[in-house]
Amino acid sequence: MTSAIPLAEALIACPSVTPATGAVFDCLDAALVPLGFAVHRSLDGEAPDGPVENLFAIRQGPPGSRHFAFAGHLDVVPPGEGWTSGAFVPEVRGDLLHGRGAVDMKGAIAAMVAAVADIPANAGTLSFVITGDEEGPARFGTVALIEHIRAVDSIPDLCLVGEPTSVSRLGDTAKIGRRGSVNIWLTVEGREGHVAYPHLADNPAPRMIALLAELDALVLDHGTDWFQASNLEITEIAIGNPAANVIPSRARARISIRFNDLHTGQGLAARVAEIAHRHGGTSHATISGEAFLTEPGPFSALVAAAVEAETGIAPELSTTGGTSDARFLKALCPVIEFGLCNATMHKRDEAVALADLDALAAIYRRIALTALIPQ
Numbered sequence: 001m002t003s004a005i006p007l008a009e010a011l012i013a014c015p016s017v018t019p020a021t022g023a024v025f026d027c028l029d030a031a032l033v034p035l036g037f038a039v040h041r042s043l044d045g046e047a048p049d050g051p052v053e054n055l056f057a058i059r060q061g062p063p064g065s066r067h068f069a070f071a072g073h074l075d076v077v078p079p080g081e082g083w084t085s086g087a088f089v090p091e092v093r094g095d096l097l098h099g100r101g102a103v104d105m106k107g108a109i110a111a112m113v114a115a116v117a118d119i120p121a122n123a124g125t126l127s128f129v130i131t132g133d134e135e136g137p138a139r140f141g142t143v144a145l146i147e148h149i150r151a152v153d154s155i156p157d158l159c160l161v162g163e164p165t166s167v168s169r170l171g172d173t174a175k176i177g178r179r180g181s182v183n184i185w186l187t188v189e190g191r192e193g194h195v196a197y198p199h200l201a202d203n204p205a206p207r208m209i210a211l212l213a214e215l216d217a218l219v220l221d222h223g224t225d226w227f228q229a230s231n232l233e234i235t236e237i238a239i240g241n242p243a244a245n246v247i248p249s250r251a252r253a254r255i256s257i258r259f260n261d262l263h264t265g266q267g268l269a270a271r272v273a274e275i276a277h278r279h280g281g282t283s284h285a286t287i288s289g290e291a292f293l294t295e296p297g298p299f300s301a302l303v304a305a306a307v308e309a310e311t312g313i314a315p316e317l318s319t320t321g322g323t324s325d326a327r328f329l330k331a332l333c334p335v336i337e338f339g340l341c342n343a344t345m346h347k348r349d350e351a352v353a354l355a356d357l358d359a360l361a362a363i364y365r366r367i368a369l370t371a372l373i374p375q
Contacts, residue, residue: 112128119369188205
């Protein structure tokens with residue numbers, strides 16, 4: 001098979017802190033065109049730190065053939081300090097390839113390209129759905145790509161996202177769903193005044209404390225067959241009062257809820273708003289994504305069989321972890337996430353085992369071929 005390692009090195013060598021544009025997309029573009037892919041690139045929206053580049057590449061199979069999509073992102077989190085070698089200088093040390101994005105997820109994208117290089121064009125339609133805005137707000141990335149895919153009538157039958165799902169060794173975990181996420185900002189207004197004259201003021205802090213105590217005591221659910229229990233976390237409390245002898249005029253806080261498919265983001269936001277109102281407060285919610293589940297069935301069995309055939313491991317089907325762009329792609333077709341070991345993602349000296357890159361390419365090839373030509 002074609003090795004994924006050279007392309008992984010080339011992608012890592014392109015700095016692409018979110019939102020990513022330019023050279024890293026040029027690199028992927030140059031790898032796909034010789035394989036017969038028609039590449040569409042666009043700059044969509046304007047993230048806080050600049051424009052977002054997206055890429056949709058498709059290689060059409062015979063009329064009426066099935067369509068399998070690979071999806072992922074080329075943007076990475078900031079590298080931070082203290083790397084043994086440069087974060088964007090790919091370096092092989094021993095049996096590991098180091099560099100930002102090695103596992104999350106330039107390595108997986110390289111494995112996808114290596115996989116399709118060895119799939120005959122007459123097997124079916126293949127596509128790549130690649131964004132530069134997954135690690136950021138994700139407002140102008142995959143959402144814009146989905147609009148384009150619908151506009152050109154190229155909706156896939158199945159989609160695999162290359163997030164690093166494996167935990168202890170390649171192949172041990174695949175994700176068939178994710179919990180939803182909603183962040184809610186809380187405000188309680190008061191009236192400032194001298195602490196010695198509390199009757200002339202209205203301290204918002206006790207009401208905020210009571211509000212947060214009620215929220216913290218909520219038991220949202222006890223989990224489901226496929227999801228852990230939803231959890232509500234207080235992530236910020238702020239009054240911003242520089243004076244020790246002044247009752248503040250306002251108290252603010254923020255909570256984050258990760259929820260399973262017993263809830264919706266809007267439903268939870270409304271519940272929190274009602275509680276905040278009873279304590280004299282207001283709330284504002286941002287829903288990052290709804291919970292979703294790709295029910296275990298033919299697609300998950302296909303993925304599990306491919307993984308076991310190449311690694312000897314039957315992967316655990318899981319819904320744990322944070323959000324991913326699968327939360328958007330599930331609107332198009334069934335979606336599953338499978339990729340490299342995630343132990344070093346978002347860390348200094350991020351690294352992938354060289355053997356895992358080519359093993360992943362073999363797994364991806366087997367998944368795509370079986371999806372295109374069901375056995």
